[in-house]
Amino acid sequence: MRKAIEHGIAVGTIDASSRLPSSRELARELGLSRNTVNAAYQELVAEGFVESRVRQGIFVNRDMRPYCAAEQRPAHEPFDWRSRLRGHPEDTLPHIEKRADWAEYPYPFLAGQVDLRAFPARDWSRALNEALYQPHARYSLQDSIAFDDPLLVEMVCSRLLPARGVEATPEEVLVTVGSQQGLDLLSRALLGPGSVVAVEDPGYLDARHIFVRAGARLMPLPVTAAGLTPPPTLAGVDLLHVTPSHHHPTNVTLGIGRRRELLNLVRESGTVIVEDDYDSEFRYQGSPTPALKGLDTTDQVVYLGTFSKFLAPGLRLGYLVGAKELIRELRDLRRYSVRHPSGHTQRALALLIQSGEYHRAVRRYRGQLMRKWEAACTAVNTHLPWHTTPSPGGVSLWMTGPEQLDCRRLVERAQRHGVLIERGDIYHLGEDPPLNNFRIGFAAPPLHAIDPGIRILGRLVERQLAGQ
Numbered sequence: 001m002r003k004a005i006e007h008g009i010a011v012g013t014i015d016a017s018s019r020l021p022s023s024r025e026l027a028r029e030l031g032l033s034r035n036t037v038n039a040a041y042q043e044l045v046a047e048g049f050v051e052s053r054v055r056q057g058i059f060v061n062r063d064m065r066p067y068c069a070a071e072q073r074p075a076h077e078p079f080d081w082r083s084r085l086r087g088h089p090e091d092t093l094p095h096i097e098k099r100a101d102w103a104e105y106p107y108p109f110l111a112g113q114v115d116l117r118a119f120p121a122r123d124w125s126r127a128l129n130e131a132l133y134q135p136h137a138r139y140s141l142q143d144s145i146a147f148d149d150p151l152l153v154e155m156v157c158s159r160l161l162p163a164r165g166v167e168a169t170p171e172e173v174l175v176t177v178g179s180q181q182g183l184d185l186l187s188r189a190l191l192g193p194g195s196v197v198a199v200e201d202p203g204y205l206d207a208r209h210i211f212v213r214a215g216a217r218l219m220p221l222p223v224t225a226a227g228l229t230p231p232p233t234l235a236g237v238d239l240l241h242v243t244p245s246h247h248h249p250t251n252v253t254l255g256i257g258r259r260r261e262l263l264n265l266v267r268e269s270g271t272v273i274v275e276d277d278y279d280s281e282f283r284y285q286g287s288p289t290p291a292l293k294g295l296d297t298t299d300q301v302v303y304l305g306t307f308s309k310f311l312a313p314g315l316r317l318g319y320l321v322g323a324k325e326l327i328r329e330l331r332d333l334r335r336y337s338v339r340h341p342s343g344h345t346q347r348a349l350a351l352l353i354q355s356g357e358y359h360r361a362v363r364r365y366r367g368q369l370m371r372k373w374e375a376a377c378t379a380v381n382t383h384l385p386w387h388t389t390p391s392p393g394g395v396s397l398w399m400t401g402p403e404q405l406d407c408r409r410l411v412e413r414a415q416r417h418g419v420l421i422e423r424g425d426i427y428h429l430g431e432d433p434p435l436n437n438f439r440i441g442f443a444a445p446p447l448h449a450i451d452p453g454i455r456i457l458g459r460l461v462e463r464q465l466a467g468q
Contacts, residue, residue: 107453111396111441131347146335148175149346155353165294179318187214202427227254234269245280251394285392383458395443
């Protein structure tokens with residue numbers, strides 16, 4: 001009853017100038033006891049909604065009257081939020097657009113999404129449940145302020161990094177809300193107006209947005225079939241962002257010779273390298289090359305890893321490996337933004353790794369992705385009107401068609417036929433990017449959908465090339 005009167009006053013359905021019903025009248029009308037109505041009126045008086053006048057009755061508080069009915073409210077101009085928002089006028093880069101309803105399309109060839117059926121739901125549910133009980137609950141449920149789950153950090157140091165040739169102590173590891181938060185923290189700690197960041201071209205678009213919004217100027221470095229082409233010098237460059245295991249978005253691998261050349265260059269220039277190792281687990285032929293961080297002898301390489309590409313993007317967990325001094329600064333920055341990643345999720349993931357289920361699931365998923373990669377490679381060389389030799393890793397294929405191919409038109413036409421692909425021009429820097437690149441992600445669609453989806457895409461490509 002009290003809530004109903006509050007609402008009536010707020011929306012103006014109660015006449016603010018008239019006396020409210022007496023407790024006796026209202027009790028009889030509502031079928032309530034008079035004590036209940038009196039108690040409600042007393043609460044409304046105490047909260048200032050109504051006032052009791054001696055020998056007159058209960059009325060809407062005079063101070064509430066200007067706000068009771070819409071027609072009585074004073075006319076005010078809406079607050080101008082647009083003039084108050086700073087925005088990011090310095091960031092004119094395009095954005096990666098991904099449909100929220102991508103899973104409803106029959107052929108969702110989008111990179112960055114996963115086949116939800118491959119997620120180890122039963123093992124993950126068991127780990128989440130176990131993490132809620134002692135001795136784990138003290139790490140799952142408490143406010144850790146700025147610190148990470150010690151078990152997860154131990155698992156990163158002992159079970160994950162050695163496979164990449166990286167040695168690290170717990171003081172050199174920071175858990176992040178995905179690798180993108182790692183990039184954001186690094187940009188806040190190391191960059192500012194006037195900083196120079198060398199980036200791969202084509203390259204990871206989200207990283208560029210983060211660097212530009214920190215005030216940095218981007219210096220593009222070309223990427224060939226052998227990976228990033230090292231410049232003669234990196235003098236004057238504050239930070240170099242690279243994706244050496246599987247270049248984003250072309251998937252080519254940076255050879256060991258170029259890796260050593262980059263390390264020599266940064267030793268001379270004092271540049272920090274950020275190694276974004278976002279999907280190194282997914283290589284289908286040959287052996288993975290050692291991480292740059294594993295070759296680093298001067299502590300100039302910062303290593304970013306993520307669990308999102310395997311487990312699920314929505315879990316948003318990753319990690320950063322760097323010098324102790326850097327990690328202390330990043331931990332302080334993280335504390336005053338998100339405090340720390342979910343303790344429950346951290347402990348559950350640590351338990352999943354410790355049990356061995358994480359690595360078993362990675363092996364299963366790698367096998368599934370290898371079959372999808374093989375199917376996608378066969379399909380593009382069967383249905384597209386040119387031959388391609390895709391890189392043996394990653395979760396997508398980078399396509400380069402004839403110069404007259406317009407990926408923007410192709411993406412729009414493909415979507416109308418139930419096929420989702422990504423345009424490639426947005427990954428290039430410069431005012432006149434090539435339009436004949438597009439990206440086919442093969443992780444999200446089921447295996448049986450890969451060939452028919454690429455067959456449709458091939459027909460659309462042929463029509464466009466024919467001028468139809």
